[in-house]
Amino acid sequence: xxxxxxxxxxxxxxxxxxxxxxxxxxxxxxxxxxxxxxxxxxxxxxxxxxxxxxxxxxxxxxxxxxxxxxxxxxxxxxxxxxxxxxxxxxxxxxxxxxxxxxxxxxxxxxxxxxxxxxxxxxxxxxxxxxxxxxxxxxxxxxxxxxxxxxxxxxxxxxxxxxxxxxxxxxxxxxxxxxxxxxxxxxxxxxxxxxxxxxxxxxxxxxxxxxxxxxxxxxxxxxxxxxxxxxxxxxxxxxxxxxxxxxxxxxxxxxxxxxxxxxxxx
Amino acid sequence: xxxxxxxxxxxxxxxxxxxxxxxxxxxxxxxxxxxxxxxxxxxxxxxxxxxxxxxxxxxxxxxxxxxxxxxxxxxxxxxxxxxxxxxxxxxxxxxxxxxxxxxxxxxxxxxxxxxxxxxxxxxxxxxxxxxxxxxxxxxxxxxxxxxxxxxxxxxxxxxxxxxxxxxxxxxxxxxxxxxxxxxxxxxxxxxxxxxxxxxxxxxxxxxxxxxxxxxxxxxxxxxxxxxxxxxxxxxxxxxxxxxxxxxxxxxxxxxxxxxxxxxxxxxxxxxxxxxxxxxxxxxxxxxxxxxxxxxxxxxxxxxxxxxxxxxxxxxxxxxxxxxxxxxxxxxxxxxxxxxxxxxxxxxxxxxxxxxxxxxxxxxxxxxxxxxxxxxxxxxxxxxxxxxxxxxxxxxxxxxxxxxxxxxxxxxxxxxxxxxxxxxxxxxxxxxxxxxxxxxxxxxxxxxxxxxxxxxxxxxxxxxxxxxxxxxxxxxxxxxxxxxxxxxxxxxxxxxxxxxxxxxxxxxxxxxxxxxxxxxxxxxxxxxxxxxxxxxxxxxxxxxxxxxxxxxxxxxxxxxxxxxxxxxxxxxxxxxxxxxxx
Numbered sequence: 032x033x034x035x036x037x038x039x040x041x042x043x044x045x046x047x048x049x050x051x052x053x054x055x056x057x058x059x060x061x062x063x064x065x066x067x068x069x070x071x072x073x074x075x076x077x078x079x080x081x082x083x084x085x086x087x088x089x090x091x092x093x094x095x096x097x098x099x100x101x102x103x104x105x106x107x108x109x110x111x112x113x114x115x116x117x118x119x120x121x122x123x124x125x126x127x128x129x130x131x132x133x134x135x136x137x138x139x140x141x142x143x144x145x146x147x148x149x150x151x152x153x154x155x156x157x158x159x160x161x162x163x164x165x166x167x168x169x170x171x172x173x174x175x176x177x178x179x180x181x182x183x184x185x186x187x188x189x190x191x192x193x194x195x196x197x198x199x200x201x202x203x204x205x206x207x208x209x210x211x212x213x214x215x216x217x218x219x220x221x222x223x224x225x226x227x228x229x230x231x232x233x234x235x236x237x238x239x240x241x242x243x244x245x246x247x248x249x250x251x252x253x254x255x256x257x258x259x260x261x262x263x264x265x266x267x268x269x270x271x272x273x274x275x276x277x278x279x280x281x282x283x284x285x286x287x288x289x290x291x292x293x294x295x296x
Numbered sequence: 297x298x299x300x301x302x303x304x305x306x307x308x309x310x311x312x313x314x315x316x317x318x319x320x321x322x323x324x325x326x327x328x329x330x331x332x333x334x335x336x337x338x339x340x341x342x343x344x345x346x347x348x349x350x351x352x353x354x355x356x357x358x359x360x361x362x363x364x365x366x367x368x369x370x371x372x373x374x375x376x377x378x379x380x381x382x383x384x385x386x387x388x389x390x391x392x393x394x395x396x397x398x399x400x401x402x403x404x405x406x407x408x409x410x411x412x413x414x415x416x417x418x419x420x421x422x423x424x425x426x427x428x429x430x431x432x433x434x435x436x437x438x439x440x441x442x443x444x445x446x447x448x449x450x451x452x453x454x455x456x457x458x459x460x461x462x463x464x465x466x467x468x469x470x471x472x473x474x475x476x477x478x479x480x481x482x483x484x485x486x487x488x489x490x491x492x493x494x495x496x497x498x499x500x501x502x503x504x505x506x507x508x509x510x511x512x513x514x515x516x517x518x519x520x521x522x523x524x525x526x527x528x529x530x531x532x533x534x535x536x537x538x539x540x541x542x543x544x545x546x547x548x549x550x551x552x553x554x555x556x557x558x559x560x561x562x563x564x565x566x567x568x569x570x571x572x573x574x575x576x577x578x579x580x581x582x583x584x585x586x587x588x589x590x591x592x593x594x595x596x597x598x599x600x601x602x603x604x605x606x607x608x609x610x611x612x613x614x615x616x617x618x619x620x621x622x623x624x625x626x627x628x629x630x631x632x633x634x635x636x637x638x639x640x641x642x643x644x645x646x647x648x649x650x651x652x653x654x655x656x657x658x659x660x661x662x663x664x665x666x667x668x669x670x671x672x673x674x675x676x677x678x679x680x681x682x683x684x685x686x687x688x689x690x691x692x693x694x695x696x697x698x699x700x701x702x703x704x705x706x707x708x709x710x711x712x713x714x715x716x717x718x719x720x721x722x723x724x725x726x727x728x729x730x731x732x733x734x735x736x737x738x739x740x741x742x743x744x745x746x747x748x749x750x751x752x753x754x755x756x757x758x759x760x761x762x763x764x765x766x767x768x769x770x771x772x773x774x775x776x777x778x779x780x781x782x783x784x785x786x787x788x789x790x791x792x793x794x795x796x797x798x799x800x801x802x803x804x805x806x807x808x809x810x811x812x813x814x815x816x817x818x819x820x821x822x823x824x825x826x827x828x829x830x831x832x833x834x835x836x837x838x839x840x841x842x843x844x845x846x847x848x849x850x851x852x853x854x855x856x857x858x859x860x861x862x863x864x865x866x867x868x869x870x871x872x873x874x875x876x877x
Contacts, residue, residue, distance in 0.1 A: 057757025088676060130683060227776075256775075
């Protein structure tokens with residue numbers, strides 16, 4: 032009775048899990064960056080592990096049903112089979128190589144931004160995001176956390192490269208189809224930069240600079256979320272990302288005030 | 297002490313006579329085990345209640361006004377810490393470790409009975425310190441169970457960043473002391489106090505699991521201790537071990553030179569082995585349950601021991617897979633991904649061997665067996681989802697989403713607690729001398745097993761959507777479809793039901809202690825030593841006049857030429873037929 036019930040429940044769990052996955056109701060949000068490779072890796076991993084999930088649980092259900100105690104049922108002594116063990120290990124290793132091999136290649140790409148990428152700085156603090164663009168010279172001015180006492184970005188205003196930097200409190204504007212390196216700094220505690228549609232993610236750590244890169248491939252407005260617990264209003268630490276045509280982006284950027292215009296020396 | 301083998305009489309074990317020395321300040325491992333287990337379960341219910349409060353907010357945001365963003369984080373942090381450290385670790389090592397090690401290896405008690413007693417009282421002190429945080433100004437810490445600085449220790453950077461965090465660290469430090477006393481005891485006892493014939497490779501897998509987990513604890517806890525001490529100094533005295541130059545809430549703090557990532561390395565150097573400290577004893581327990589109730593030897597005993605040792609060893613070089621997007625050197629990702637996925641192999645070996653143990657068995661599907669089989673299923677889904685998070689590039693989109701929440705609850709929450717439930721039902725007749733109610737036990741299993749899937753499987757899907765964990769509310773985020781609101785309400789309702797079902801378990805055990813049917817000495821017809829004691833429950837000193845002598849491995853079930861389907865470890869090779877019942 033318990034055996035049959037358990038077998039049925041296990042099969043129902045498999046069916047439910049597969050149905051929920053295939054229905055697509057809880058699937059990745061539509062991709063809006065170059066990281067289709069990450070999605071591919073997710074799908075490969077899902078197929079390999081999904082197969083293992085279904086097979087192993089089906090075997091479990093079968094065993095529970097087939098060998099449940101009944102009158103006259105006897106166990107067969109069977110304690111070792113090295114060949115079987117070896118083969119199972121080989122199959123498992125193969126599955127792992129299929130996931131890990133290509134995964135590491137994609138990761139290698141993920142940590143090597145293309146040379147032509149533009150850099151935008153994202154500054155995190157409790158509980159908001161602000162942004163800095165390098166301006167006409169293509170270079171971000173020098174910063175030092177000790178200078179947070181003087182201005183909101185901790186910018187060294189004596190640095191010539193800082194003069195044309197553009198400071199924005201949000202949303203974050205990005206040009207379509209141009210690779211961008213997001214350079215992350217934090218003023219106070221840990222935060223993390225995440226736009227579900229871009230897939231990429233990186234923590235902002237006070238005292239150091241971290242980076243991630245992607246190429247926006249879809250126009251539109253996206254939610255920027257903080258995904259490292261950063262205190263009481265963590266869940267409200269959000270901003271928007273607007274991806275627009277390079278022309279619109281340039282026009283927008285021209286209209287923003289520079290450091291020289293906003294911060295007195 | 298270790299002389300127990302050479303002096304089989306009870307000269308070292310005068311039975312205590314007063315109430316206090318018998319039940320309160322007892323040095324008997326069995327009493328200490330029960331003290332540990334009851335305390336862990338009580339504090340576990342506090343953790344369960346906190347999860348209800350979280351789920352109420354997530355399922356029905358705005359309906360319960362007493363839950364606010366501050367205390368939500370406090371409930372969450374305390375829930376995590378309580379469940380991982382004060383329930384699972386304490387119940388599996390302090391509870392099962394204490395009760396089963398001496399009985400399963402044929403010893404009269406632990407190597408250091410006084411230290412053992414001290415371990416429990418130290419643990420109790422750590423629990424009281426933990427719970428005291430609810431009554432101090434500012435309440436308990438709400439920095440997440442990882443207690444990441446700077447937010448955990450800087451004034452007003454997170455809830456409970458003053459008295460809350462201090463009590464938390466103090467409590468953990470005291471717990472480490474308790475765990476070290478216990479761990480030393482378990483390791484020494486296993487190495488020194490095995491009875492004649494009980495070779496290492498004849499030990500039941502439960503003892504192996506607890507032994508290896510104790511070794512892990514001895515190596516891992518010091519990292520937590522060190523991290524905790526520096527964290528406390530950063531909080532109390534304004535030092536900068538983990539705090540760089542920061543500007544908090546518009547104020548420059550005058551700290552300099554610390555690094556928050558250093559703390560993360562120290563924490564996870566403890567935190568990842570901690571996962572195995574919890575799961576290895578549970579694996580051992582369910583291995584014994586499966587073999588006994590399937591009436592079959594465990595398949596590939598040697599492979600089971602080797603894979604546990606391999607998991608433990610590799611488990612010390614995978615910690616930074618919790619930090620793939622932390623800002624550490626990105627090249628670390630390669631190594632930690634490779635090492636992490638390699639661990640999947642010994643974990644898979646264990647799963648295959650459990651399944652092969654069931655194959656051609658004679659499965660008695662009573663409550664302990666149901667929980668053991670439930671463990672296999674939840675460990676499969678929990679382990680497989682770990683392959684997403686261990687493979688660095690796949691971790692990137694899923695990191696800090698509900699996928700992680702679903703994964704670790706299934707693999708180390710649900711699976712580990714199934715090991716505890718299964719073990720409690722299995723050894724209850726020996727420890728108490730009475731049977732529990734099978735009907736109530738089965739009801740408890742069915743609600744918990746199906747409920748756990750319904751709670752945690754949908755979370756994996758939410759993680760695919762990118763829904764972040766540790767969020768008080770998801771209002772105003774346009775990325776996510778409305779279905780997550782319905783889903784969260786659904787999960788909450790199931791969580792309330794599963795939580796309430798745990799009262800069935802409590803009622804069953806409490807009622808059975810007084811009113812349960814009298815248990816036979818060996819109701820499961822099991823082979824291992826703890827079922828061969830002269831009385832049930834076992835007497836003080838466990839074995840009466842003579843220590844048992846072991847002649848065979850722990851799993852002689854259904855031997856081809858034996859008249860019965862089990863041969864206890866105490867039966868000499870020539871006497872397969874003569875079984876003491």
